[in-house]
Amino acid sequence: MTDNIAAGSSAYDSPPPADAYAGDPAVRAEWDSRYADRQQLWSGRPNGALVAEASGLTPGRVLDVGCGEGADAIWLARGGWDVTALDVSGVALERAARHARDAGVSIHWVHAALTEAALPPGSFDLVSAQYPALLRTADAAAERALLTAVAPGGVLLLVHHAGVDTPQAQDSGFDPADYVWPAMVAALLDDDWEVEVDEQRPRVAPEGGAGAHHTDDLVLRVRRLR
Secondary structure, three states: OOOOOOOOEEEEOOOOOHHHOEOOHHHHHHHHHHHHOOOOOOOOOOOHHHHHHHOOOOOOEEEEEOOOOOHHHHHHHHOOOEEEEEEOOHHHHHHHHHHHHHHOOOOEEEEEOHHHOOOOOOOEEEEEEEOOOOEOOOOOHHHHHHHHOEEEEEEEEEEEEOOOOOHHHHHOOOOHHHEOOHHHHHOOOOOOEEEEEEEEEEOOOOOOOOOOOOOEEEEEEEEEOO
16 A cells, blocks of 8 residues: 555554545534543543454455544554554544554554545455444445445454434434444445344443443444455
8 A cells, every 4th residue: 555545644653634634624623522522532442343353354454444543453553454544533543643653553544534535446455444423425425435445355344333223322412314334334235245244242342431331233244255
């Protein structure tokens, strides 16, 4: 991979400059505000479903969608993966880049929305999207972007919270109908894909961090055959 792999990209190790962002400025501002409100938003540990599903894969090129403060990306890099990590928040990417330098690993950071990142099609042996806040659109742009990024023979791993359609979740102002869920991606699969995992199961959750109260995961792991 080259340093200009996508819009909003930067050299390895350093976060992209603020003016490199590709996407909706309002979305960037919303997430920057969420991160700025706390010194640490997430646990700092890799997500359990990623560890469970990716540990047996042969390291190659991986895209971490919605990388946040970088825990998953760092875990993957330590495992020998060539990591491209994408997020809409510049605040998150700055933290992630600092954590990666402290960990002694090199990661390619992309400051962009997934649908605006202009990633080369079929470039990644693993596309990991752990609890992504991908907005749903009529043309299924985010769902298609996830699938398009996977190389032949590669894997898409999409993990989300189960139970977010409860009245309690909706009372908080969160409408699950606004976002992409694993079933929406699964509905787009054709004969070029093999479903390896499609299930709800207990979440192996890192201690602390936002989202730790969720107890079950929706896990979709699919392999691109050609």
